[in-house]
Amino acid sequence: MYELGGKIVLVTGGASGLGRACVQRFRQEGATAIAADIAQSSADRSGSSIHLDVTSEDSWRAAIVEILERFGRIDVLLNGAGVAFDGDDVLNCTAEIWRKTLSVNLDGTFLGCKLVSAAMREGGGGSIINIASVNGATGDGGIVAEGVAAYASSKAAVRMLSKSAALDLAARKTNVRCNVILPGYFATPMVLDYLASHPDGDAARARIIDAHPMGRLGQPEELAGIVMYLASDRSAAVTGGEFVVDGGYLAR
Template sequence: MSTAKEKLAGKVALVTGAASGIGEASARKLSAEGAALVLSDINEAGAAAVASELVAAGGKAISSQHDVRQPQDWERVLAITIENFGGLDILVNNAGIAADNTELMKLELDQWHKVTSINLDGVFLGMRYAGPALEQRGGGSVINISSILGKVGFPGAAAYCASKGGVSLLTKSAALEWAPLNIRVNSVHPGFVETPLVIEALQNDDDGVAVRELLVAAHPLGRLGQAQEIANAVAFLASDESSFMTGSELVIDGGYTAQ
């Protein structure tokens, strides 16, 4: 009988934004299932710390500083991936930033660009530069982390919603283009998850406690999500268990969008 660890044995995965939150949880899950990991993040020290823990636990992992807005960073990280592990099978485009709760009529263009350049351009660049490496391996899996706010609106989050909605349709377009290459491309749409990003946003809000209570109440399951719950979905999409899925939106939101 196969063990969970064998599901991704021999596979190489690159996870962006892997220093914390969903990225870190996804890297740990993929490593536990046998994949060799490249952990990238703007926070180089954080990514390195997670990679060291994975290696200490018997896994294969390296880390790199990575600004997903920069094509040259993508070229460098992919070169490191191929140099160390021989290729790439799985790309998890996870790096992102939260909305800053600015009303649309007060939103400045530089604020808009800051969010969209990371959340959307970063995903485009990831696929643009990692695509050839995946094709060279005879196929693979791309998992783009979107959001429920790529499916429904939210006040004060115009740039964030636009960026995550863009990720959803970018995913579908790539899935159609790359199906003949045996590269599957799917998006994951988490509800509000207790990550450092969400916690910091709530802490910076003058009514953070009240906002948290409202967010919890908006999820029919009566709580926020956990990063590990999203990581489980990432591992599923990375594995052959999802071999007939491409262009799909995997919603993990405690019932938020069912209402």
């Protein structure tokens, strides 16, 4: 449907949740999707998974070399690796949690944009897709989740990083595009584990659902459509864009 056959796709955070759902969809669409993660995906029997710690420049460089040796180029990067920690509100968030959150969510996305775009440029172009969040567009303060200061800050920065990357890559005529997606809350381990460990999980779940006018969590597969579009040549004129997939969260 999206004519992705032959594309070489690198998905960080590909062992779980949204990244894993996108890896599966990319493969259904005929692409070679490489799941890159610090965790090993038990579902990945294709052999196309590699170890990558997105916070480490050395780890990125090693992964890129390995992929270029095996597959020759990288056409698409989905920066899906991310972390969220319970109760990281400004008053309670430790400096350690703050740095860890920004290290994975922001530094990891920056390193991917920087290092993979160079490889894409050598190969004639490509598409980078970053994942921010509705939390990067509006404050929370415990209304929906208990404290997301570090997480929200990292995701707001990912939005501006994505626009900056899009403009810098366009100015240099690289033929590399960069766009960012803002998901609402999806039923992935990140959210389901938070609810499972919450002292009043039912109330926490109800608060989250209430924040989404569609009245439900998104399913991981439901993010894949926009990712396939942004990865494909059908979005060849799209760069620096923000795409909201949030069941109406930001509409009110």
